[in-house]
Amino acid sequence: MANPASHRVVVWATGGIGSIAIRAIQRRPNLELVGVWVHSPEKVGRDAGELAGGAPLGLAATDDADALIALKPDCVVYAASGPDRDGAAVPDYLRLLSTGINVVSTSSTSLVYPPSYFAPDWRDQLESAARAGAASLYVSGIFPGFASDEMALLMTTQSKSIRTVTVSEVALNDHYPVADVMMDGMGFARPLDFEPMLKTPGFIEMAWKASLCLIASGLGVTIEEVRGTLDRELTDRDIEVAFGTIPAGTCGAVRTRAAGVVYGREAIVVEHVIRMARDVAPDWPTSDCDATYRVDIEGDPDIHCVLTLGAVQGHGAGRAAMAATAMRVVNAIPYVVEAPPGLLSSLDLPTTLPRHAFEVA
Numbered sequence: 001m002a003n004p005a006s007h008r009v010v011v012w013a014t015g016g017i018g019s020i021a022i023r024a025i026q027r028r029p030n031l032e033l034v035g036v037w038v039h040s041p042e043k044v045g046r047d048a049g050e051l052a053g054g055a056p057l058g059l060a061a062t063d064d065a066d067a068l069i070a071l072k073p074d075c076v077v078y079a080a081s082g083p084d085r086d087g088a089a090v091p092d093y094l095r096l097l098s099t100g101i102n103v104v105s106t107s108s109t110s111l112v113y114p115p116s117y118f119a120p121d122w123r124d125q126l127e128s129a130a131r132a133g134a135a136s137l138y139v140s141g142i143f144p145g146f147a148s149d150e151m152a153l154l155m156t157t158q159s160k161s162i163r164t165v166t167v168s169e170v171a172l173n174d175h176y177p178v179a180d181v182m183m184d185g186m187g188f189a190r191p192l193d194f195e196p197m198l199k200t201p202g203f204i205e206m207a208w209k210a211s212l213c214l215i216a217s218g219l220g221v222t223i224e225e226v227r228g229t230l231d232r233e234l235t236d237r238d239i240e241v242a243f244g245t246i247p248a249g250t251c252g253a254v255r256t257r258a259a260g261v262v263y264g265r266e267a268i269v270v271e272h273v274i275r276m277a278r279d280v281a282p283d284w285p286t287s288d289c290d291a292t293y294r295v296d297i298e299g300d301p302d303i304h305c306v307l308t309l310g311a312v313q314g315h316g317a318g319r320a321a322m323a324a325t326a327m328r329v330v331n332a333i334p335y336v337v338e339a340p341p342g343l344l345s346s347l348d349l350p351t352t353l354p355r356h357a358f359e360v361a
Contacts, residue, residue: 012092013080017322026049045061074101077104147167148169148293168296174276188254214345273285331353
C-alpha cells in the first residue's frame with residue numbers, strides 16, 4: 001500500500017518537547033520537516049538536528065516567523081513554554097490559522113477542550129481565524145491531553161453505571177528544566193509564604209476545567225461547579241534538579257485537586273502530585289514508578305487502570321512523559337490536517353493512531 005501524502009511541518013521552539021518532535025518527524029515518511037522556529041538569538045542559524053540533540057539535518061533554525069509562514073506548511077507543532085504561555089501563544093495561533101496553517105500544540109493546555117476555555121474572547125478570535133483560514137487547532141499532551149481525560153473516557157466504555165471518575169498523576173519532575181514554570185508558576189524552591197501562580201484564586205479550577213469538562217461532555221453530563229485545592233510540602237534537605245537547587249526549608253512537593261460537581265456531588269476529579277525527590281511528602285499518594293497515571297471509576301463495575309511510562313525509577317520516566325506529550329500531537333498531525341476547520345478536542349478526532357511508528361529492523 002502506498003504511503004499517505006507527506007505533510008509539511010514546522011516545529012515552533014526547540015525545548016524538550018520541540019526537540020522530541022523534530023527527531024520524530026524526521027523519521028516519519030508521511031511528515032516532512034521544513035522549518036524550525038527558535039526564540040533565543042544564539043540558536044538562530046544553528047542546525048535544527050543539532051539543536052534537537054541529534055545529527056545535522058541541513059536545516060537552519062530561525063526566529064523569522066514570516067519566513068516560516070511563507071513556506072506554507074500544512075501544520076505547525078507548537079511547543080513553546082513559559083508561565084504566560086497562552087498570552088504569548090494566542091497571537092501566534094491567530095497568525096498561523098488565518099493563513100491556512102493547521103496547529104497542533106502542547107502549550108495551551110486549557111484548550112484541550114475549547115468550549116470551556118477560560119478566555120471566551122480569545123476562543124472566539126481563534127475560531128474566526130480557523131474558519132477564515134480553513135485550518136484547525138488541536139491541543140493535547142499526556143496530562144492534560146490523554147491520561148487526564150481521553151484515557152478515562154476509554155475506560156468508561158466498560159461501564160454500566162458511574163458514580164465517580166477520578167484521574168490522577170503521581171510524578172517525579174526533577175528532570176523539568178524550565179525554572180520560571182517550576183518556581184514562579186508552581187512554587188518549587190520557594191518558602192510556603194511565597195504565592196505561586198498556582199495559588200492565584202481560581203487558577204487550579206481554571207487549569208483543570210478543560211479535562212473535567214471534556215470527560216463530562218463525552219459522558220453527556222454538565223459540570224455545575226469546579227472546586228480546587230492546593231497543598232505544598234517542604235524538603236528538609238537541598239535537592240539538585242534540572243532547573244537548579246531546591247534549598248532545604250522550601251517547597252519540594254505540590255499537590256493539586258480539582259473536582260467537578262455533577263448532580264450536586266464531586267463526581268469527576270483530577271488529582272496531581274509532583275515531587276522533586278521521592279522522599280518528600282511521604283504521606284501523599286506514591287508510586288513505584290516516577291511517572292504514573294491512574295483512572296479510578298466507582299460504579300458498576302468499579303474500574304482501576306494504571307499507566308506507567310519509561311523505567312520504573314530514574315530520569316527515563318520523566319523523559320518518557322515528555323516523549324508521550326510530544327507524540328500526542330505529532331501523531332495527530334495527519335488527522336488534524338484532514339479534519340474540518342475549527343478548534344478541535346479529542347472528541348472531534350478518531351483515535352490518533354501513529355502512522356509509520358514501527359521501526360524497520
